[in-house]
Amino acid sequence: MDIDALLLNFLFILLPIFLTYMVFSLKPDLHRHLKTTIITIFSSLSIIMCMNYSIQLVEGFYYDLRVLPFTLTLLYAGHRVGFFVLIITAVYRFSIGGDGFVVTVILFLALFAGTALLVKKFEQSSLKGRLFIPPFIIVLFQLAVVFNYKYIFQHDFHFTFGEWVTIFSINILGMLFVTYIIELLMKITKIQEELVKTEKLKVVSELAASVSHEIKNPLTVTRSIIQLVMNQKDKIPEEKQQYYFEVAIEELERANRMLTDYMTLSKPQVDRIEPIDLSQEVIKTIHLITPLAKMKGIYVKMSVEKSGIIQGDKAKLHQCLLNLMKNGIEAMEEGGTLQVETWSKQSDCNIKIKDNGTGMNEAELKRLGTPYYSTKDGGTGLGMVVVYSLVKIMEGSIDIQSRPSEGTNVVLSFPTIIRTR
Numbered sequence: 001m002d003i004d005a006l007l008l009n010f011l012f013i014l015l016p017i018f019l020t021y022m023v024f025s026l027k028p029d030l031h032r033h034l035k036t037t038i039i040t041i042f043s044s045l046s047i048i049m050c051m052n053y054s055i056q057l058v059e060g061f062y063y064d065l066r067v068l069p070f071t072l073t074l075l076y077a078g079h080r081v082g083f084f085v086l087i088i089t090a091v092y093r094f095s096i097g098g099d100g101f102v103v104t105v106i107l108f109l110a111l112f113a114g115t116a117l118l119v120k121k122f123e124q125s126s127l128k129g130r131l132f133i134p135p136f137i138i139v140l141f142q143l144a145v146v147f148n149y150k151y152i153f154q155h156d157f158h159f160t161f162g163e164w165v166t167i168f169s170i171n172i173l174g175m176l177f178v179t180y181i182i183e184l185l186m187k188i189t190k191i192q193e194e195l196v197k198t199e200k201l202k203v204v205s206e207l208a209a210s211v212s213h214e215i216k217n218p219l220t221v222t223r224s225i226i227q228l229v230m231n232q233k234d235k236i237p238e239e240k241q242q243y244y245f246e247v248a249i250e251e252l253e254r255a256n257r258m259l260t261d262y263m264t265l266s267k268p269q270v271d272r273i274e275p276i277d278l279s280q281e282v283i284k285t286i287h288l289i290t291p292l293a294k295m296k297g298i299y300v301k302m303s304v305e306k307s308g309i310i311q312g313d314k315a316k317l318h319q320c321l322l323n324l325m326k327n328g329i330e331a332m333e334e335g336g337t338l339q340v341e342t343w344s345k346q347s348d349c350n351i352k353i354k355d356n357g358t359g360m361n362e363a364e365l366k367r368l369g370t371p372y373y374s375t376k377d378g379g380t381g382l383g384m385v386v387v388y389s390l391v392k393i394m395e396g397s398i399d400i401q402s403r404p405s406e407g408t409n410v411v412l413s414f415p416t417i418i419r420t421r
């Protein structure tokens with residue numbers, strides 16, 4: 001058997017899978033149709049290249065691994081994509097010419113029909129089932145091919161039993177291997193998404209403590225005002241009463257605002273791209289983080305000017321800013337100032353988050369953003385992972401400068417879509 005061609009077949013199957021994974025993980029927000037198109041193109045290419053490197057085992061009997069990508073496309077991407085790929089494959093097979101076109105198409109139609117029946121079952125299966133179904137389909141298909149050649153075309157193969165075992169094994173083990181790789185890549189993608197959620201939950205629960213603490217103040221103030229006015233209604237002049245009520249309403253407003261901001265953050269993540277007024281969102285985040293800062297004796301200094309409209313996902317931006325501000329606050333155990341600044345330059349909006357805390361040396365700075373790297377008790381080491389990935393998704397950039405015992409300066413830039421100044 002031509003081992004080179006066989007290895008090339010495997011390469012043509014695995015390469016598109018890795019490429020698809022790369023594209024999808026670099027651009028997770030791609031539109032569904034675009035994703036489908038990419039899968040269709042890659043798997044068609046995969047099949048066509050496998051066909052180009054067929055191995056002639058005996059006169060008139062060609063062998064290659066095209067069934068693998070075809071079956072997997074059908075199972076993972078559904079019958080619509082599978083059908084498209086089938087058509088493209090058939091057209092290409094026709095253009096090569098030679099007899100066997102009709103046989104190939106009939107066999108593939110049978111494979112298509114048989115696999116389509118199993119798609120639902122496959123989707124609902126656990127990993128074990130998912131590893132079993134594709135090789136199972138391949139066995140049936142191989143039997144059909146052999147039957148077809150032997151009894152319908154009356155080919156005499158003269159293969160020994162050992163040779164049959166080899167052909168079947170390559171297909172079955174190959175299928176098992178490729179399916180396992182796909183499952184592995186899908187698992188990695190899932191874990192990455194989980195990471196983002198974990199960090200979010202952590203931030204939400206930590207803020208809940210400080211927000212609920214902070215909300216007590218306005219409520220207490222309002223309560224004592226109402227009590228005061230109620231008890232001494234006759235002794236307090238009218239305009240003084242008016243003033244007290246205004247203060248009470250203001251305090252309630254403040255509590256309301258705090259809760260609203262908090263709820264925006266804890267809302268389940270909606271992946272929605274929308275125009276965002278950057279400075280407005282930065283102010284919201286500062287409101288949200290201020291109680292936490294106060295609790296730790298840290299002064300939040302903000303200089304936020306109207307900076308322009310950027311494009312992205314609000315919930316994700318909040319998360320990103322919060323993680324950075326929280327890191328700044330946590331770096332200043334002995335108190336200090338957290339400085340937040342926004343400004344715009346020609347084509348981008350910038351945010352600076354600066355602390356005068358512990359800072360990091362070069363080695364630490366390099367490790368920043370590596371999953372689970374944390375120097376804190378109870379730290380997750382996911383905050384910066386989330387920040388980096390979100391900035392990337394929103395096509396922004398990040399620049400971090402830090403010096404041990406002096407502090408850290410983080411600057412984020414996002415492309416402006418509308419300028420507001």
Ligand code: ADP
Binds near residue numbers: 327358369381
């Ligand atoms: P966590 O905050 O859970 O530890 P992060 O990914 O947010 O995880 O941060 C990773 C590590 O990077 C922190 O443990 C800390 O050592 C360091 N770090 C991050 N931001 C700062 C900062 N502003 N100043 C000093 N060290 C920082």
Ligand code: MG
Binds near residue numbers: 323326327383384
């Ligand atoms: Mg953190």
